Amino acid sequence: MVLKENDVKNEPACTTTSLSNYLWSDAPDENKWADCVHCGMCLEACPTYELTGQEQHSPRGRVHLIQSVAEGKLEVNEQFMDPVNQCLDCRACTTACPADVDVGGLIEEARGQIRQAMPLKGWKGMVSKLFLEELFPYPNRMNSFGGLLKFYQKSGVQNLVRKTRLINIMPSHLVEMEAVMPEIKVPVRKLFKNEEVIKAKGTEKGTVSFLTGCIMDVMFSDINESTINVLTHNGHNVSIPKKQTCCGALHVHAGDRETGRKLAKQNIEAFKDADKVIVNAAGCGCMLKDYPELFREDAEWKEKAEVFAAKVEDVSKYVHDNGYEKPKSEIKTRLTYHDACHLAHGQGIREEPRKILLDIPGVEMVHMPNSDRCCGSAGIYNITNPEMAGAVLERKMENVPDDVDMISMGNPGCMLQMAIGVEKYGRSQQVVHTIQLLDWAYKKDAEKEKSNKGGEK
Amino acid sequence: MPLKLKTKDKHIKKLAEIVNGPKSILYLKEDLLAYDCDGFTIHRHMPKAVVFPKNTEEVAAIVKYCASHNLPFLARGAGTGLSGGAIPINEEVIISLVRMKRLVHVDLENRRAVVEPGFVNLKLTNSISEKGYYYAPDPSSQYCCTIGGNVAENAGGAHCLKYGVTTNHILGLEVVLPNGEIIEISSDGIPDAPGYDLLGLLTGSEGTLGIVTKITVRILKNPEAKQTVLAYFDKVSDGSYAVSDIISAGIVPAALEMMDKIAIEGVEAASFPVGHPKDIAALLLIEVDGIEAGIDEQIKEILEVCKKRNVREVKVAQNEQERARWWANRKTGFGAMGAISPDYLVQDGVIPRSKLPEVLERINQVSEEVGLRIANIFHAGDGNLHPLVLFDSRKPGETEKALKAGTACLKACADVGGSITGEHGVGIEKMEEMRFVFNEEEIQAQTAIREVFNPKNLLNAGKIFPSPGRCVEIKKEMKATSVKSEEKLLEFS
Numbered sequence A: 001m002v003l004k005e006n007d008v009k010n011e012p013a014c015t016t017t018s019l020s021n022y023l024w025s026d027a028p029d030e031n032k033w034a035d036c037v038h039c040g041m042c043l044e045a046c047p048t049y050e051l052t053g054q055e056q057h058s059p060r061g062r063v064h065l066i067q068s069v070a071e072g073k074l075e076v077n078e079q080f081m082d083p084v085n086q087c088l089d090c091r092a093c094t095t096a097c098p099a100d101v102d103v104g105g106l107i108e109e110a111r112g113q114i115r116q117a118m119p120l121k122g123w124k125g126m127v128s129k130l131f132l133e134e135l136f137p138y139p140n141r142m143n144s145f146g147g148l149l150k151f152y153q154k155s156g157v158q159n160l161v162r163k164t165r166l167i168n169i170m171p172s173h174l175v176e177m178e179a180v181m182p183e184i185k186v187p188v189r190k191l192f193k194n195e196e197v198i199k200a201k202g203t204e205k206g207t208v209s210f211l212t213g214c215i216m217d218v219m220f221s222d223i224n225e226s227t228i229n230v231l232t233h234n235g236h237n238v239s240i241p242k243k244q245t246c247c248g249a250l251h252v253h254a255g256d257r258e259t260g261r262k263l264a265k266q267n268i269e270a271f272k273d274a275d276k277v278i279v280n281a282a283g284c285g286c287m288l289k290d291y292p293e294l295f296r297e298d299a300e301w302k303e304k305a306e307v308f309a310a311k312v313e314d315v316s317k318y319v320h321d322n323g324y325e326k327p328k329s330e331i332k333t334r335l336t337y338h339d340a341c342h343l344a345h346g347q348g349i350r351e352e353p354r355k356i357l358l359d360i361p362g363v364e365m366v367h368m369p370n371s372d373r374c375c376g377s378a379g380i381y382n383i384t385n386p387e388m389a390g391a392v393l394e395r396k397m398e399n400v401p402d403d404v405d406m407i408s409m410g411n412p413g414c415m416l417q418m419a420i421g422v423e424k425y426g427r428s429q430q431v432v433h434t435i436q437l438l439d440w441a442y443k444k445d446a447e448k449e450k451s452n453k454g455g456e457k
Numbered sequence B: 001m002p003l004k005l006k007t008k009d010k011h012i013k014k015l016a017e018i019v020n021g022p023k024s025i026l027y028l029k030e031d032l033l034a035y036d037c038d039g040f041t042i043h044r045h046m047p048k049a050v051v052f053p054k055n056t057e058e059v060a061a062i063v064k065y066c067a068s069h070n071l072p073f074l075a076r077g078a079g080t081g082l083s084g085g086a087i088p089i090n091e092e093v094i095i096s097l098v099r100m101k102r103l104v105h106v107d108l109e110n111r112r113a114v115v116e117p118g119f120v121n122l123k124l125t126n127s128i129s130e131k132g133y134y135y136a137p138d139p140s141s142q143y144c145c146t147i148g149g150n151v152a153e154n155a156g157g158a159h160c161l162k163y164g165v166t167t168n169h170i171l172g173l174e175v176v177l178p179n180g181e182i183i184e185i186s187s188d189g190i191p192d193a194p195g196y197d198l199l200g201l202l203t204g205s206e207g208t209l210g211i212v213t214k215i216t217v218r219i220l221k222n223p224e225a226k227q228t229v230l231a232y233f234d235k236v237s238d239g240s241y242a243v244s245d246i247i248s249a250g251i252v253p254a255a256l257e258m259m260d261k262i263a264i265e266g267v268e269a270a271s272f273p274v275g276h277p278k279d280i281a282a283l284l285l286i287e288v289d290g291i292e293a294g295i296d297e298q299i300k301e302i303l304e305v306c307k308k309r310n311v312r313e314v315k316v317a318q319n320e321q322e323r324a325r326w327w328a329n330r331k332t333g334f335g336a337m338g339a340i341s342p343d344y345l346v347q348d349g350v351i352p353r354s355k356l357p358e359v360l361e362r363i364n365q366v367s368e369e370v371g372l373r374i375a376n377i378f379h380a381g382d383g384n385l386h387p388l389v390l391f392d393s394r395k396p397g398e399t400e401k402a403l404k405a406g407t408a409c410l411k412a413c414a415d416v417g418g419s420i421t422g423e424h425g426v427g428i429e430k431m432e433e434m435r436f437v438f439n440e441e442e443i444q445a446q447t448a449i450r451e452v453f454n455p456k457n458l459l460n461a462g463k464i465f466p467s468p469g470r471c472v473e474i475k476k477e478m479k480a481t482s483v484k485s486e487e488k489l490l491e492f493s
Helices: A032-033 A045-050 A059-070 A077-088 A092-096 A103-117 A122-132 A139-153 A157-163 A171-181 A214-219 A223-235 A249-255 A257-270 A282-289 A299-311 A314-319 A341-347 A351-358 A386-399 A412-424 A434-456 B010-018 B030-037 B056-069 B120-129 B147-153 B200-203 B238-247 B261-269 B295-308 B320-331 B333-339 B352-371 B398-415 B440-454 B470-492
Strands: A204-213 A236-239 A276-277 A313-315 A333-337 A363-366 A404-409 A431-433 B048-050 B072-075 B093-096 B103-107 B112-115 B168-178 B182-185 B212-216 B225-233 B254-258 B282-289 B311-316 B341-344 B374-378 B387-391
Touching: A032 A059, A032 A103, A032 A204, A032 A314, A045 A171, A045 A386, A045 A431, A059 A103, A059 B030, A059 B320, A077 A103, A092 A103, A092 A341, A103 A249, A103 A257, A139 A157, A171 A386, A171 A412, A204 A223, A214 A223, A214 A412, A223 A236, A223 A314, A223 A434, A249 A257, A249 A282, A257 A299, A257 B030, A257 B387, A276 A282, A276 A314, A282 A299, A282 A313, A282 A341, A282 A412, A299 A313, A313 A314, A313 A434, A314 A351, A314 A434, A333 A341, A351 A363, A351 B225, A404 A412, A404 A434, A412 A431, A431 A434, B010 B048, B010 B056, B030 B048, B056 B072, B056 B093, B056 B168, B103 B120, B112 B120, B120 B147, B147 B212, B168 B200, B182 B200, B182 B341, B212 B254, B225 B238, B225 B295, B225 B320, B238 B282, B238 B295, B238 B352, B254 B261, B261 B374, B282 B295, B295 B311, B320 B333, B333 B341, B333 B374, B333 B387, B341 B440, B352 B374, B352 B398, B387 B398
Parallel strands: A204 A236, A204 A276, A276 A313, A333 A363, A333 A404, A404 A431, B048 B093, B072 B093
Antiparallel strands: B103 B112, B112 B212, B168 B182, B168 B212, B225 B282, B225 B311, B254 B282, B254 B374, B341 B387, B374 B387
């Protein structure tokens, strides 16, 4: 074969013109994919690859696609969006990756581009706008929403809706979710709104600031109460900064990085004077620690975000590392522990919650195989990608031992999803937050003490 | 309700029918791009389509269709191969076997198991370890690579020094031939069947003779005892001599691994650091296993050898966690290079153990000549080198330099009477280098074997063997060296 003249290049490669098809700022970071050598160690860690066997739904495949858009080989279109949006953002690949490639970070940056190139339409767009933009960022609206839910549960409307099968007009995955909705109680931000600082019991060790979370405080205010109780019980004053807001994780997962930044700034300001920022939702904790990533192109805020991120700590790790009173009362239960993705993979916290649970007398821990496998909750993934989320949940439930009374974990999203799993597969386990169980043991101690004192009288 | 396909291509429509629906076939550019390479990333080519059969019959039907319509095709597992064996250089239809991932049968009494090709290597050991058994071949990618791929490449691993490579553990195969016919070889799993050793021929044929759809493997009883040693050396040559001394002392370690300074820098910067000192020149990871009695003796002897060779520090793993940490650090070594370099090219030469210091020195020279760093992580015990050439494909000219360095490393191995591949296969990567070890007649003799199985050459064409007539000058030069190499090979064996 004879070479054509113009096939032979005699000039140096042109590197000045960008071929990238990412058209907005804050594009996926070249340095993140430069670490990936395509070795494939991530494949088996990925729940969506496990289910589909398709490499565009694997971490290294996604990284390759994201890189290809930057190299001008692909465009930001629906076909590219599918693998990027099907990612659960569970970060299991980060744990598996020998080179520490930040796949999760790349995915979120790519979603930011997708969101701008192809704004959400249809019911997904409506739901997203309603919840992410109009509801979560506003604590007052969240409270009203909670009130509405409470009314729904208490007034008999819930019963009516269920009995009249009116509920069947909802998609089946939302019906599943409705069935396990926890009983709405009073949010701690309302409960403690008149207290500057909730005082520690016994010897004071200092003051921590508590991020109550948006959904957490409405749907799981009892866990927030438990968190405050455990902290004060162990000598920590707790303050709840009033100006705090939603952490923005759900927005960033959905590609709305602009709102993410807005919320981040508000939280960084709200917790400016805090020494420690305590979180009891793994997803929120991970997001707070990732704030600097949102400000890659804004040096001033990046620095502030770094200072803030260094103060963030999950409650289980904080309690574990700073010493805690071992409860004396027995809680007789066989339980298994689920590693929330954003606790185990996102923050490397695996041992601490288990140690806390084992320090409660009467607790017997049963090993859950693949305990750090995603349950499919993944923020609002179970609402936007119900099919995949359902399949991931099914795998998860296969790993939950039959003969346990409780499943313990450290993330509200997982709790809701696992509760759906328990309901859907006819299981009987109670789903609890790690800190809740410790609080219950303390409460038992207190009751005992009270009745002992009563007996002495 | 099946989705409509977004294509008018009649072949794709037909293939979609065979695998039963749109979720088992990929044909759009965005999806196919994820299949343009495997673990060897330097050459990239787009496939025509990727199909995901569920069983042998579907594989056979796809193959029949491709064969009768002259569509090139190839099989792919997890795509972790390091020589490009699964890269569709002829715009192949990729037959992905990852959905055929059942553990079909375990027969503890006769110590064998039957798996489908997409079953992941480590999952086999994990599924039988509680009962006291394991599957011996352990390539470093065992966390994710498939046993089907292991058969294709005749994969090795750290523990193959004592226990042998994949081919020593294959008892039977079900194969779809390139014309779509399904055959079984030693399906009863009885070793050493009379007649030609077809198992041996198929294993390591790099997917050019047939597509394996069921595999009977040997499983072993867990060793009674196991001890692992980590030794740090200030000089590479001291480490190399220690390797020879250990083997000469009559010890057959289960594994005997070496890493050099740059490799250590990589693994320590990555996700599974151990805390190796940064200023050492080389480390050895040595494992002995077997019956309880005698293990301590062997360890004592190994420690003495290391001391005699001026070891700076040597320690025995105190518990299973420590051992596991050392191994995770070693086994993720290739991927870890991503932490210190955007790209790497790994070579896979084999040399007589006694030539270790000499060849490592030569590799060092190559590194200086081309101006690229080369890390060494390898199976020192069986002389299977893995020079990792570190480069940045974004920099003009660096990829070519890396390829040149890789070739020079293999030449160094061939020159001392070694070979160009120990376990990664030839693929497309080392085709030209085949001439370092084979002359034209020998290559033709082998392609003649391929023609018996794969006469139309539609299955994974253009792999392993260089096409005749290319690179005349190289050939001449190589012919001279290959005669020399042959003599040395005899000596070596």
